[in-house]
Amino acid sequence: MAIFPIRQDLWGMITTLIVAVVIVPAFASEHMIVGYLLPFMIWSIAAIGLNILTGYAGQLSLGHGAFMAVGAYSAYNLAVRIPDLPLLAVFIGAGLIAAACGVVVGSPSLRIKGFYLAVATLAAQFFSEWVFATFPWFVGGAASMVIDTPKMSLFGYPIESNLDNYFLVLGFVIVTTLLAKNLVRSAIGRAWMAVRDMDVAAEVIGIRPLYTKLSAFAVSSFFAGIAGALYAFCYVKSVDFTAFDLFVSLKVLFMIIIGGMGSILGCFLGAAFIVILPILLNVVAHHLTGGQVSPELITNIEHMTFGGLIVYFLIVEPHGLARMWTTAKEKLRLWPFPH
């Protein structure tokens, strides 16, 4: 099946790409790019990674922050210790190292599943935090444990301004999205979904659970690793283990629950939602109270809103915003004469 069975979707995608490549760089302010677009795009990649694992292969992970941390630290070490390595190789290498870690963490999935596996991935989360906090080797012996990332250049062109970073991340978003979309449409993607829907039945029809689950873990953490590396290099411009704690893992999980499990579009919707909602809440709170409200209270309201939305979506629309969009699209196709 074609990626876009509906002609309008194809046009929609082309328009989005034109906006992202031409219009945004021409008109968006620095604040817009750094404050909204960069985090949105990086979180989208991370969400695609988790969605492959949880939404498509049905293996819940609470350790995605750990894979992002592995990606960030690998990228830093590759870039610093092998100065001649091209930038793309740094990022892809970081992804591959994260993928290897993912396979190790995912190996218990052959014996355990459900929340047992979730606890195993949680273990990876705590272990990675401890490793990066304890051994200064990972930051080249720096005492502060937080270090700035080295300068980047792509094919001799230095990547310095926010716009350069934007284009680099955008490139990765396009490539990873295309990769993910095609993976889930291919044999391996169908195998993931078969294991998700019923692992015993999948095994009976000849799908190897070992290979399927581990490949999902590998691909998922590859994406997470790249997202982590981009987060460190292009967004915060420093490597810091506290940036990838348990709450990051949960945040990515929230993105795919709200956006839609088992949907690539959902990853983008979820990431956008999670990036925009706090800002929106802030604006609304300031508007309503005239700036009287404390930032602590806003954080708490944010937590309550997220928690409430998660429960709401799981009850009302387990497939998230992506399914709502599909439903709306179906209605629009028949509109204005539903029968």
Add this chain to the structure above:
Amino acid sequence: MPEELAWFLEVLIAGLLSGVMYSLVALGFVLIFKASGVFNFAQGAMVLFAALTFARFLEMGINFWFAAAITLFIMVVLAVIIERVMLRPLVAQPVIILFMATIGLNYFLEGLAQGVWDTQVHALDLGIEDVPWQSVMDATNILISLFDVWAAVICGALVVMLAYFFQKGRIGRALRAVADDNQAAMSVGIPLQLIWAIVWAAAGLVALVAGALWGQRLGVQFSISLVALKALPVLILGGFNSIAGAIIGGLIIGAAEKLAEVYIGPIIGGGIEAWFAYLIAMLFLMVRPQGLFGEKIIERV
């Protein structure tokens, strides 16, 4: 007694007693898991919620027991609301969906607790002093915290109470029936929703006790909700649906963690308490996935 041995015993006993505190949190998980098959990630937030409410009531100058009673009442109301709003619409969903819903609940309760009260650190005084047990100290030269001993006694009393509650009377029978098989229990006319509300309320009680004890130790603040994460390895070790497992698992994890921190920690850089429990749990999982006392899961992956 030789110095080395006394030190070892001291670490071991401290570990066992802190393990009791883990058991207390793990107990809340087990109660809910037994009755509804839900793995309640929000237990930590419930501990925070209960402790914060209790501490703030005490600060208002309300009588100790009266404050405890009001807090317990609030936890029961909370349980009923959770059952009504969250569990009932999600009945018969895959367990993993319910698990994710409790992660959402966790965030909600954290925000609610800190939004209604505040994010400051509150001291909580239960009237138990955290001092060494003098007579043991004199006799054997081993330092044991009296507070830990009291915590163990309270925890023991709570377990006996819960075990009695689960074994005797109509409610106890109904609880065990629901734990055994939701649908069969429902078909013989046991009100599933009521049982769930009772179980969540019981978990709320456990959360209050755990929160009060941890609260005195660490101060009532956000970080006590993270104690729940310590309880997860305990559950894996003990089995998800065994009260005895939660206790024994807690003791093993507590002791192993302290011993490892003292004897292995210095060799590889310290601070291994954060993940050592998980390591034990993972290794155990490979050998015996159902835990020490858990029911055997027949389904094979």
